[in-house]
């Protein structure tokens with residue numbers, strides 16, 4: 347007999363799909379009344395913090411968000427998470443960018459205006475936006491709800507070209523205008539500041555754990571306990587999997603256990619790995635810089651998979667030895683965020699299962715200091731810009 351209090355893998359992920367369907371049916375409770383409110387249709391004067399070069403600090407910028415189109419919602423951004431990807435992007439680690447650039451792809455706030463044919467959102471709704479703001483909508487990936495893998499290239503929230511040819515600008519800013527199809531609803535149970543990081547760190551870790559069917563009986567390692575890793579541990583533990591954290595920071599051990607890890611491996615010189623050969627079915631690798639995968643692959647059981655979600659500088663590729671994957675038929679994989687529908691499922695599940703990032707609130711102007719701490723591995727575990735007081 348199974349323990350009725352135990353959430354089985356199938357139940358954990360099925361719960362998400364059921365929640366999502368129910369939310370889609372219910373829609374916005376007071377949509378008609380809210381849309382009757384008079385709201386400006388923009389363009390919207392916006393304050394932000396922009397990168398002006400690969401090396402210099404972020405500095406304030408004022409710019410305009412586009413006027414409201416029929417399917418657009420205008421959002422007052424109240425919180426934005428600080429992701430290592432933002433830093434890689436401004437530093438040019440992932441290719442050339444056009445400066446000035448406002449980054450930030452974990453934002454949460456409230457709808458201040460909705461276009462004439464917007465169906466899902468009304469003024470006052472609690473919403474969030476992640477890494478994408480549009481996609482082609484007709485390729486096979488878009489049609490199956492995997493806009494994150496759009497074959498024609500989706501429009502990223504920052505650093506992409508929008509239809510007018512302008513460079514998109516991200517969430518380190520006070521307002522944004524987004525097509526409603528790429529806006530997520532934040533369940534009431536989740537504080538908006540805590541919701542923000544889920545839009546990247548949450549979905550980036552949830553999606554692969556789900557895809558590789560992590561659950562009861564799985565032995566899983568989460569490599570790296572940072573912004574992504576600390577949420578990944580919570581997701582994996584809630585599925586009923588046996589979770590180990592691999593970290594270079596011994597002082598994070600107690601936190602790792604608090605998030606749900608049963609075991610912690612300190613990755614100092616690799617000697618801690620010796621007793622864990624062929625121990626794991628799945629390794630979720632969240633480390634956002636170059637590291638030696640040859641040390642990690644032997645930790646996988648036969649047919650196990652190491653999935654990378656952390657990405658370092660493109661000019662410093664990871665290399666693996668000729669025999670590394672052959673000896674136990676192991677795989678190296680990668681995963682990039684998740685689709686819109688899957689992201690909504692993830693948010694609804696976080697509300698129900700009480701999964702939350704651990705955040706430190708900072709003012710908008712505190713972002714340069716926060717970036718230094720992220721690089722020095724001092725974030726515990728996600729900095730979130732609080733823009734509620736910005737005018």
Ligand SMILES: [Zn+2]
Nearest residue numbers: 429431546547
């Ligand atoms: Zn991110």
Ligand SMILES: [Zn+2]
Nearest residue numbers: 482485488496
């Ligand atoms: Zn597409």
